[in-house]
Amino acid sequence: MRRTDLLKGLIAVQAACMIVVAVVVLIRLLPVSAGGAPAVPPAEPEPAAPDGGAVVGQVGGKAVTKDELLQALEQQFGKQVLYTLMVRRAIDLEAEAVGLSVSAAEVERELARMIDGYASEADFYQAMEGQLGLTKEQVAEDAKYRLLLEQIAMRAVEVGEAEVDAYIDSHPARFAPDIRVDLAWILTETPRLAEQAVGELEDGASFAALARRYSMDEYTAEIGGEIGQVDLDDPFVDPAVLEAAAELEVGAIAGPLVVDDGYAVIRLNERTVSQQMDETRIREAAFRLAALSLAPPLHEVERDLLLKYEAQVLPPYELGN
Known part of the structure; x- marks a missing residue:
């Protein structure tokens, strides 16, 4: 299955990465089950502020206290983190009530699907930590709860071999090599600067040096213009860049390209093609996707579980619709 098929799942749980920084606040508000929240390592003793509070930072000689930090985290992330914790509690209750479970092997297979398309397992976990703030353990925990929620959603759905065949026939790109x-x-902001960069590159100038000099993308300019690895159908990369990259030889450049933010010169560093899934994996993935396409949306399943188990929240942590 293409890695982009998993983007929805990762984006949908992006709020979960905030649990790590705010869970210490919410544990005081809501008890959580033994697998329901990330572990918080014991903190080192902090120096005391003049009023007796722990100091976590200083600016201009003035202390920032732990209480101030926790209050800010609670105000900013409290509602969505509490929602996530309560949904996980409801998932645990429903799974126990109807006899559903996710084995360690199933979690490992799900992680393998997520890793597929990255250059290595290390690259995947580096991306998860850098982009979503999730550790390896938290990625696995989230995968477990996502699989449980999917099982709950798919319980009332019947999918046979004919439906699996139809899904594969209707979505061939989902099962093609990535x-x-x-x-x-x-x-650059102007085509003239982009053309100047192309001319200097043709004369042998360093791409990284020119990116630092000309590029107005501050983040990538600092690292020599490196975007990193992306899918050729990545929805977050300008289509003009992807179309040009598809035609380039490794090491070649293209540009100037008209993009949403200005004018771009690109270089293809590497192209990789993931291994084609075998028939068993294709049918497993198609069964899952076909069933989910017929099942209620997962956010509706979450809402129904909270209603079923009479979730209650004290003000000001009222759950939104």
């Missing part, structure tokens, strides 16, 4: 490209770019 093509990824490693790119660098120089993003």
